[in-house]
Amino acid sequence: MAIRRIRLDGDEVLRKVCKEVPEVTPRIKTLIEDMFDTMYEANGVGLAAPQVGILKRIVVIDIGNGEPLCLINPKIIESDGEQTGDEGCLSLPGLVGEVTRPNHVICEAYDMEMKKIIVEGTELLARAICHELDHLDGILYKDKTNDGLYRTDMPEEDE
Ligand code: ZN
Numbered sequence: 001m002a003i004r005r006i007r008l009d010g011d012e013v014l015r016k017v018c019k020e021v022p023e024v025t026p027r028i029k030t031l032i033e034d035m036f037d038t039m040y041e042a043n044g045v046g047l048a049a050p051q052v053g054i055l056k057r058i059v060v061i062d063i064g065n066g067e068p069l070c071l072i073n074p075k076i077i078e079s080d081g082e083q084t085g086d087e088g089c090l091s092l093p094g095l096v097g098e099v100t101r102p103n104h105v106i107c108e109a110y111d112m113e114m115k116k117i118i119v120e121g122t123e124l125l126a127r128a129i130c131h132e133l134d135h136l137d138g139i140l141y142k143d144k145t146n147d148g149l150y151r152t153d154m155p156e157e158d159e
Contacts, residue, residue, distance in 0.1 A: 004052040048135030059132035074109035097145035
């Protein structure tokens with residue numbers, strides 16, 4: 001198991017458009033395993049390859065439903081509905097912001113065997129898919145907040 005360094009907001013690697021993955025080489029397989037390890041270590045529900053400095057179209061997601069997902073070259077092929085809620089990102093620690101996303105998405109991708117898969121998600125999974133796929137095009141959730149960012153680590157001042 002290897003934990004990779006998570007790149008933080010301000011790092012230009014987070015603003016690049018990632019390249020498609022033509023095949024899963026042993027190197028890519030190791031990258032994906034490290035991405036899962038890094039995501040779990042940081043208690044995240046998703047991580048995109050550029051967040052560990054690799055400009056490839058790969059994301060991992062685990063919303064805690066017992067179905068960890070690795071999506072290679074993912075594309076949203078259908079989306080509908082709307083949900084508004086707080087979102088965070090491992091590249092912007094200690095911050096959240098309210099983002100409106102589709103409430104339902106259908107995503108086409110390839111799995112670790114480069115088999116085409118269709119993943120359908122609602123609510124948190126739809127949000128996670130949208131958030132992680134944005135990373136592959138250099139987009140951060142802070143670009144899309146309804147009302148800016150809030151700190152989550154400020155002490156409450158009520159007595
Ligand atoms: Zn993120």
